Amino acid sequence: MSTVFLHVGQCGNQLGQQFWQLVQQDEEAKRTFYRRDQKLPSLHVDTEKKVIAKLLRNSKQLPVREENVILSKQGRGTNWAMGYHGTSSNPSESMVELTLEAMRREVERCESFCGTVMMHSLSGGTGSGLGSRLCEAVRDTYPMAYILDIAVAPHTQGESPLQHYNNLFCLSWLQKFADCVILYHNDEVLHHLQGLNITKGNRDAANVDIKMMNKYITDSLAGLLCPITSNTTKSGISCGNEAWEMLRSVAPMPSHKFLHVSHVMKRESTWEAMTTNLTQSAVRYDPDGQHYSSLASLVAVRGETTSTFMTSLSTIERKLKAALNFAEWNPFPIDFWIGNQQGVLPKDTSSMTMCVNTSRIVSTMQRVQSRAQSMYEAKAFLHWYQRYSCDETDFEDAFSTVNQVIRDYESAAEG
Structure with a gap:
């Protein structure tokens, strides 16, 4: 395994718990991600006990090392500056040092350390402020390793009066120190799930909670990060490099690093129909109705029926190019990964996950x-x-x- 996972703040740790629960369903993913002693390669950092306490209670189901849980006794007040610098009695420097020491031990457990996958929010004091500080510290400590950041933007109508400042600072820090940023928007995830409820005939389309939203995010992350046949060696062994292969596919220039992900799962559906669903779920136009431009993309398909995917490849590629408005300077804008792994999916289900580097940012x-x-x-x-x-x-x-x-x-x- 080449990766260390860093979960920061309430949002990052909630996503982490659901992501690792998905990994547990797939034996191949467990062999790839878990350490030799069957522990998770993850660090969990927070300044409040609520989410971390639940994680520790479930330690039998999710084998987290207790020394990899870094917890402060004081919150960060939904304030980026307080999260980044801390307070006089509880400076962030101490949490950064504890995190880097725990990370050093995890790096030493890697067969070949390639980088860090970091999960957090843009709006909370811990997720945005301490997350920014940790991203900077990891970059300084491991300058040659990759950082893939997974960030969740708040609802635009407001979760905090400080969220616009927090978003500003956090996004600027990620631009400086991360190699790639997958950005999810709470409003768009909510809208997508409400639309699915209507499609399925649910009476209460608004009945979408935070757990459902987190599940959609982690399902899409599993579609990209879990082992897939296209990246498996001839001997059938996965090195767990999906995150870094994805970065090379969709972030061709270091200054253009913000990615958006769409994900669909279907039973008894054709790949062409799933492609249509995928492009319809993606945000492709700005508020003025102008088509966003896409720089590069990756599509990962999974399921037992992937043997039929190649027969539809030319049609699917044509649909994607028509929908995503790729920049003319990129002659090969779409990379395809194909995997027959069923473990991260419900039984008899296929999935398509699309990651796009687009001017939507x-x-x-x-x-x-x-x-x-x-x-x-x-x-x-x-x-x-x-x-x-x-x-x-x-x-x-x-x-x-x-x-x-x-x-x-x-x-x-x-x-």
Whole structure:
């Protein structure tokens, strides 16, 4: 196994628990991910006990090393600056040191360490602030290893009055220190699941809870990160490098690293029909109705019926190219992975998972930048950040980084 997983904050640890529960269903995934002593290759960091306590109670089902659980006695107040710097009585530096020491031990257990997969939210004090600090620290400690970041953006209508600042800082830090960022949006996951409820004839389409949303996210992550036949050696052994092969496929330029994922699972459906469902579930147009441009993509298909996929490949590729509006400079914009592994899927089910590097991130960045700028010019809540050593220079640097991401993607889309 070449990867260490780092789960930060409430969101990151909730996703981690559901992801590892999926891995347990597949013997091949367990052989690939688990250590030789049958322990998880994961670190769990939080500043509140609630989610971590549940994880430890389930330690028999999820074999987490207790020394890999790093817990603080004080929360981070939904404040990026407090999460990044900590408080005078409880500085973040101590948690960073404990995390890096636990990570050093996990790296030594790897046969060949390639990188870190990190999960967290953009809006919480721990997920955004401490997550940013840990991403920076991991980059400094292991400069040659990859960092794949998996971040969840909050509902646009608001989970906290500070979320626009938190989003701004966290996204700018990820641009600086991560190699690749898979970004999920709570609003879009919720809308997708409500649409599935309507399709299935459920009376209450709004009956979608956080556990269902987390499950959709982890199902899609399993579709990308779990062992797949296309990346398995001739001897039938998986090295667990799916995360890093994906990065090479969909992040061709270091400045363009934000990815979006769509995922469908179906019983008794053709691959062409699943492709249509997949493209329809993806957000392809900006608020003004303009088609986003895509730079590169990866499609992972799984299920016992993948033997029939190749006969439909040309039709599927044509549909994807028509739907995703790829940049003209990329002659081979779609990479396909095919696997007959059933373990991470319900019985008799097939799945398609699409990961796309697209200019859609421009709309996200513009929205974050605009709302944070309005608050900043009004000097709203600035004292909450200044209290924890965050000054005007930090804000200006974050705005500059986000604006540069917007310009880079607009330039790449224009070709």
